[in-house]
Amino acid sequence: MTTNYQKLKVRSTARGRITDRIAKTIFMSTAILSASFIFLIAGIVLIRGVIPFTTDNLGIGRVSLLRFLTYDVWLVGETFASNLYGVGFIIISTLFITLLSLLISFPVGVLTALFIAKIAPKPLAKILRTVVETLASIPSIVFGLFGAGVILKLVYDFSSSIGYQSKGGNSILAVVLVLALMTIPTITTISEVAIRSVDKSIEQGSLALGASKTQTNFKVVLSSAKSGIFTAAILGIGRSLGEATAVSLVAGGRRAGISFDILDTTSTLTTIMLEGLKETTGIDYDIRFSVGLVLMVVILLTNLILNAIKRKVGVVNVKE
Amino acid sequence: MSKNKKRKIKDLFLNAVTYLSSAVSLVTLLAIIIFIFGKGYKLLNFNLVVENFESQGYVADLYDTGLYCGCNPTIALSDEAFYSQKWGIALTDTLDLLGKTVVMVEYVHPDSPFKTVHDKGISGEPIPMRTDYDIIRIAFDAYPTALSRYGAEAMIDALEANNSIREIEFETEGGGIRGSIITTLILIALTLALALPIGVGAAIYLNEYAPANKITRTLRMFIETLTGVPSIIYGLMGLAIFVPLTVRLTSATGGNLISGAMTLAVILMPIIIRTTEESLKVVPDDYRQASLALGASKTQTTFHVVLPSAVPGIMTSTLLAIGRIIGESAALVFAIGTAIKDDVSLTGKSTSLAVHIWAMMTDEPANIELSATIAIIIMVIVVLLNIFIKIITSRYMQRKLGASS
Numbered sequence: 001m002t003t004n005y006q007k008l009k010v011r012s013t014a015r016g017r018i019t020d021r022i023a024k025t026i027f028m029s030t031a032i033l034s035a036s037f038i039f040l041i042a043g044i045v046l047i048r049g050v051i052p053f054t055t056d057n058l059g060i061g062r063v064s065l066l067r068f069l070t071y072d073v074w075l076v077g078e079t080f081a082s083n084l085y086g087v088g089f090i091i092i093s094t095l096f097i098t099l100l101s102l103l104i105s106f107p108v109g110v111l112t113a114l115f116i117a118k119i120a121p122k123p124l125a126k127i128l129r130t131v132v133e134t135l136a137s138i139p140s141i142v143f144g145l146f147g148a149g150v151i152l153k154l155v156y157d158f159s160s161s162i163g164y165q166s167k168g169g170n171s172i173l174a175v176v177l178v179l180a181l182m183t184i185p186t187i188t189t190i191s192e193v194a195i196r197s198v199d200k201s202i203e204q205g206s207l208a209l210g211a212s213k214t215q216t217n218f219k220v221v222l223s224s225a226k227s228g229i230f231t232a233a234i235l236g237i238g239r240s241l242g243e244a245t246a247v248s249l250v251a252g253g254r255r256a257g258i259s260f261d262i263l264d265t266t267s268t269l270t271t272i273m274l275e276g277l278k279e280t281t282g283i284d285y286d287i288r289f290s291v292g293l294v295l296m297v298v299i300l301l302t303n304l305i306l307n308a309i310k311r312k313v314g315v316v317n318v319k320e
Numbered sequence: 321m322s323k324n325k326k327r328k329i330k331d332l333f334l335n336a337v338t339y340l341s342s343a344v345s346l347v348t349l350l351a352i353i354i355f356i357f358g359k360g361y362k363l364l365n366f367n368l369v370v371e372n373f374e375s376q377g378y379v380a381d382l383y384d385t386g387l388y389c390g391c392n393p394t395i396a397l398s399d400e401a402f403y404s405q406k407w408g409i410a411l412t413d414t415l416d417l418l419g420k421t422v423v424m425v426e427y428v429h430p431d432s433p434f435k436t437v438h439d440k441g442i443s444g445e446p447i448p449m450r451t452d453y454d455i456i457r458i459a460f461d462a463y464p465t466a467l468s469r470y471g472a473e474a475m476i477d478a479l480e481a482n483n484s485i486r487e488i489e490f491e492t493e494g495g496g497i498r499g500s501i502i503t504t505l506i507l508i509a510l511t512l513a514l515a516l517p518i519g520v521g522a523a524i525y526l527n528e529y530a531p532a533n534k535i536t537r538t539l540r541m542f543i544e545t546l547t548g549v550p551s552i553i554y555g556l557m558g559l560a561i562f563v564p565l566t567v568r569l570t571s572a573t574g575g576n577l578i579s580g581a582m583t584l585a586v587i588l589m590p591i592i593i594r595t596t597e598e599s600l601k602v603v604p605d606d607y608r609q610a611s612l613a614l615g616a617s618k619t620q621t622t623f624h625v626v627l628p629s630a631v632p633g634i635m636t637s638t639l640l641a642i643g644r645i646i647g648e649s650a651a652l653v654f655a656i657g658t659a660i661k662d663d664v665s666l667t668g669k670s671t672s673l674a675v676h677i678w679a680m681m682t683d684e685p686a687n688i689e690l691s692a693t694i695a696i697i698i699m700v701i702v703v704l705l706n707i708f709i710k711i712i713t714s715r716y717m718q719r720k721l722g723a724s725s
Contacts, residue, residue: 016617023619024529030521031530034593035542037586041549044560111341119338128342131349137702138352139647141674142695146352148681149359149688181348188345214331242550244650245678270552274653292556299550 042296048286049293057083057283068290073256074272079284087269087294089258094268094298096260097172098240101179106233108180109187110222113229116188117195118217129192136185144246147178152250159263166263170252173262178250179243183236190235194228195221230310234303241299244270269295356699360692362415363495367452368693371496372662375416375454378447379489380437388483389432401426402476408432409479411455411472416495422454423468423475425490437488452493459487497694499662500676503577506664507652507672508645510581511588512638518585519592520634526593527600528622546590551651558583558655572667580656580672584645591644592637599633599716600626632716636709643705646698649674658682673698 052063061083071086112132116125152169155177159166198221206216222229252265253275259266267275273288273295389408397403403410408429416422428434434449458475459465466478479485522543530536562579566572572579603626611621652672658679661670671679673694680687 016619020618023622024525027521027525027529030518031525031539031543033518034522034546034589035539037589038542038545038549040561041546041553041557041586044557045553048556048560108341108344111338112345115338115342119335120342128345131345134703134706135345135349137643137647137706139649139674139698139702141647141649141677142352142356142698145677145681145688145691145695146355148686149692150351150355184345184348212327212331214334215327218334238548238550242552244550244552245653245674249678249681270550270650273552273556274650289556289560292553295550296553299548303548 045289045292045296048289050290051286052083052085052283052290057286060283063283063287063290069294072258074267075255083283085287085290087272087291089254089256090267090269090272090291091294091298092258093172093254093266094241094270097175097179097266097268098237100172100176100262101183101240102233102237104176104180105183105187105236109184109232109236110191110229112184112188113191113195113232114217114222117192118221132185132188135181136189140182140243140246143178143182144249146181147174147246147250151177155263164263167252167265170250170265171263172259172266174250175247175266175268176262178246179240182243182246183239186239187232187236190232191225191229194225194232197228198224226313227310230306230313234306234310237302237306238299241295241302242270244274247271248274269298353699356692356695358692359689360694360696363689363693364696367493368496369501370498371493373494373496373499373660374662375491375494377456377489377491379440379487380447381440381487382433382437382485389429391429391431393427393429395427397427400472402472403427404476404479407434407479409434409449411475413472416454416493421469423472424493425449425451425453425455427451434488440487449490453490454493456489456491458485458489460484461486495690497673497676497690497697499660499664500671500673500694502664503661503670504646504672506577506666507581507584508642510577510666511584511645512641514581515585515588515592515641516634516638519589519637520596522589523593523596523600524622524626527597528618528626543590543593546586551587551648552654554583554587555651555654557586558651562655566667570667575655575657575669576667577656577664577670578666580652583651583655584648587648587651588641588644591640595637595640596630596633599630599636603629632712636712639705639709639712643702646672646701647674648672649678653678 051057053065053068054062056062060081063083063085068085068087069091070088071084072089073084073086074090075086076082076084112128116128116132120128151174154169155171155174156166156169158173159169159171202220202224203216206220207213211219247268248271251267251271253271254265254267269291273291388406390405391408392405393403393408393410397410398412400412400414401410402412409425409432410427411423412426413421414424416424428449428451432449436446437449438444438446455468455475457465457467458478460478460482461484463478463482466475468475526536526540530539558579559575562582563575566576566579566582567574570576570578607625607629608621611625612618616624649672652675656671656675657669658671658675659669660676660679661668664670677691677694680691
């Protein structure tokens with residue numbers, strides 16, 4: 001309908017036409033400005049991020065890109081006196097953590113969505129929807145505080161009960177739990193929309209063939225909504241990869257060595273950027289932009305790969 | 321029959337799993353609420369909002385020693401208070417806003433010699449003792465110094481045993497979050513002032529003017545892409561672009577509130593554009609056509625017909641934006657910094673409530689109590705905002721339904 005309106009030839013006075021043109025130009029420039037921010041962000045992170053690799057960093061020497069991406073020690077030598085940075089182990093631990101948290105948040109989130117949309121009695125569904133909405137709007141720093149105050153303690157007690165000395169609970173497990181709790185509402189909200197938009201006739205078809213309500217929900221509804229559910233997972237992964245402050249409160253900070261031990265301390269691309277923020281010039285400042293660049297590339301690649309998979313999985317009878 | 325039974329058991333099990341999954345969200349929310357209220361309620365009082373974070377310390381002595389009060393308190397003292405009749409002062413053991421045990425002045429008699437203490441420094445300014453000050457130590461001429469860690473009772477005993485005071489050290493309460501509250505309010509105002517005109521303008525262009533072609537779709541895609549950018553990356557942009565920009569244009573020397581607000585404005589852009597556009601979309605085309613048919617220009621139509629109908633949507637986006645500003649931490653850590661300040665200025669560093677929590681939690685030792693108290697404030701605001709948004713949306717929906725029927 002709007003297109004019709006936009007095609008309308010407006011007949012008005014000359015003065016009106018001039019104001020119209022000015023107004024249009026102003027509105028258009030705000031839209032172009034808004035759209036240009038993404039380039040500003042990508043551009044500045046790229047420009048600042050490549051500085052350590054392209055200049056000799058005020059005499060310290062060029063950082064080797066290959067070494068940076070593959071090495072398993074954050075920094076060999078003194079800060080501001082060494083170019084031996086590496087984030088290889090951090091990239092891997094970031095992906096590992098994201099995968100683990102998705103293993104928790106995805107099933108829980110999708111099943112919660114199914115429960116709210118199809119299984120729960122109306123009043124219960126309403127309460128739960130409010131609960132999920134509230135959880136979704138809780139700022140990440142509050143999740144971080146909850147992680148530091150509650151989850152760290154739980155992880156610490158758990159690890160000491162199995163005779164493991166963890167650093168006050170700061171561990172991969174704690175990060176995974178905090179991220180899982182944070183992404184569950186995201187996944188639930190989007191999955192619920194997908195589940196609701198499944199065509200009723202598919203459902204009725206399944207029921208008419210003699211399947212029980214539960215069988216229909218799990219086999220027919222969920223698979224019909226898989227495209228939307230997949231989108232939910234992609235957004236959840238994006239949130240996990242980019243989360244910074246909450247994770248930094250429970251990660252513990254790991255400067256060297258890959259560790260898949262879930263009770264061991266860890267670093268992610270975001271927490272390493274938040275460490276030692278005091279510097280404002282020099283290589284230790286610029287290297288944060290390089291880490292930011294790596295983070296952006298990781299997020300971009302993950303999104304591209306997941307979207308390719310999503311396309312392959314295919315859209316099955318989802319009413320838009 | 322047994323197959324049917326098996327199926328029923330399986331169905332029951334599957335349903336039970338969904339119940340359990342849903343319980344996770346409920347338990348999480350309850351656990352968060354119980355945790356922040358359990359940890360934070362102790363410090364939750366009005367002083368918190370008006371007090372400075374840094375406590376101001378004083379070292380003082382008495383003008384005139386040998387002048388005693390010997391007076392009885394004019395008000396009823398609490399049960400925990402210890403009163404020195406000689407000096408006319410009542411002290412209690414209490415927790416300060418940072419959760420430390422301190423000796424606090426509960427009452428000072430108007431005739432008490434403590435009313436005449438003055439600064440020991442060169443200024444010699446009089447600093448009359450007031451209630452709510454924390455006493456760190458009282459040193460005497462020929463008696464062991466009374467320290468706050470021995471408690472209020474020991475301090476009162478020491479006072480009673482002595483006739484003169486060599487030196488008294490005390491401090492204002494501290495641990496308040498006045499600075500962070502002001503910072504948060506300034507950030508909200510400044511960010512909205514920057515983001516709303518641009519965001520609403522862009523939404524108007526996209527919905528009212530933009531032709532349905534490839535360029536418009538590309539513009540939309542670029543704006544949408546912003547939502548996927550993690551806030552820490554926005555922080556990097558603020559640090560690399562807005563901080564130098566504001567340093568050049570203003571008296572700022574580093575991260576400041578203006579650079580923080582600019583960064584937040586970019587973060588909010590896609591949210592404001594999307595919410596506003598959604599509200600513009602539901603304005604019926606009849607309205608526009610009617611306005612144009614009456615001879616109004618397109619600009620007049622936009623400002624007098626379309627925008628007023630979109631006000632609820634713009635209000636919703638404003639509330640969403642406020643929620644995001646209050647909760648944002650990672651971007652502000654980079655774009656402003658993490659220095660907790662009491663004197664807030666536009667061109668200086670200071671923390672919003674969320675960054676205040678982060679700064680305290682990354683400090684050694686982490687201050688969970690005060691962080692939880694701030695978290696209570698943040699949560700209450702966020703829940704209130706959610707309720708407001710719900711009210712606006714439901715009213716708006718009702719009106720829309722009314723209009724279409």
